[in-house]
Amino acid sequence: MTDGLVIVSEEVCQQVVGRGDAFTAVEQVFAAMARGDAYNFPVIREAIRHADALYGFKSGFDRAGLTLGLKSGGYWPGNADKGLTNHQSTVFLFDPDTGKLKALVGGNYLTAVRTAAASSVSIAHLARKDAKVLGMVGAGHQSSFQLRAAAEQRAFEKVVAWNPHPEMLPKLGEVAAELGLEFEAVDRDRLGAEADVIITITSAFEPLLMAAQIKPGTHIACMGTDTVGKQEVDPAILASATVFTDEIAQSISLGEAQHAVKSGQIRENDITPIGDVINGTHPGRSDGDEITLFDGTGVGLQDLAVASVAADLASKSGAATRVAL
Structure with a gap:
């Protein structure tokens, strides 16, 4: 310049x-x-x-x-x-x-585009290669960015979505249609049962997905929790998953992991920077049944x-x- x-x-x-x-x-x-x-x-x-x-x-x-x-x-x-x-x-x-x-x-x-890029980086490095169904929890402004970015990382065939305000879902469905993907608004039980990859992008302060709803092999990108008190998923999900994040300090203090750490279900050293996977110093996903979770706190x-x-x-x-x- x-x-x-x-x-x-x-x-x-x-x-x-x-x-x-x-x-x-x-x-x-x-x-x-x-x-x-x-x-x-x-x-x-x-x-x-x-x-x-x-x-x-x-x-x-x-x-x-x-x-x-x-x-x-x-x-x-x-x-x-x-x-x-x-x-x-x-x-x-x-x-x-x-x-x-x-x-x-x-x-x-x-x-919006960097938040979507972060989840898509996590999908590229952690999701199963054969992932076919993308689950979207949230249908606000950033959800369309998330959907478009995620669709470029795997050969998805269908999008299943849930939002606390269901009247917002048709707009997300239009984006899926533009991408040539089948779209269906579902309840959270069906979303967890069908989705191979789940992106949560809400402003929730309570868990929207519970551990019993997540099937083996799922990759979850939690992208909405960036403030003390916010929460999108059951801490038990993190306890059963291999957890990655953008930055550990933010993950445990204001990210999705804050609740699992506070309740003693995971420890700080249970969380891996996703940069280690990118750099090849951590293998990432180990098998097809492993649940992986990316805590995208959003770093400066x-x-x-x-x-x-x-x-x-x-x-x-x-x-x-x-x-x-």
Whole structure:
């Protein structure tokens, strides 16, 4: 990038960053984290007591990719009624050699695409090769991103889905139809019985899937729990599964594993960074009956990685705006 502050709008991010770009960026940063070449700083996430919003910062540094910065934003549950995305965020990238602000990147689309990339990385490395049925728990804004990304990792034939608000499911069904996949709205018992891969992407504070509902060989990507108190699945599922995560510190403190660790059903050393599987230092799935679970807490380095790609691609294509700060 040349001199000046690079500004990449939401519209430009959507134009230049595809699912493949996001997958590669997230896979590489997970690998760098596992090698010790990249690390996240402590997360700040607070209820601001206004508009029922959660607001915070995620930050980190990737020495391998020379990416330094932060994402600022959060969750505004009333935004849907205003025609806005509930998740609002912006990424700030700094020059690691000078500390100078070098890019300002819209974070809403990138948050959705990097979250989907994380679950698809977990599917690529942990799901059974013969997986045919994808289960979706959740039908909100991010669910369509999750479905599209997951569909590229296995030869799925059908999608079974459940949402606490069933009126939202037809929209997800339209995405499945676009992908040429059969779609059926089902109860949670059927979802667990049929799905080979399950993605949970909700804002739940209670378990939506119980251990008895999960069949052997299932891969589960828990993508909604990113705050203390949130929960999407029964802790007993983690106790019966081989558990992987993006970052162990977040997994046990604010991710899905927080509940299983607190109740003593698993320990911190029962959780493996998925970067170890990517790097080949952990075998990943051992057999067809093993239940694997990816606790996708959402680390700042994911945001920085995809924002850096957006800034580079937008600059090269001439789509970025440049200003003097």
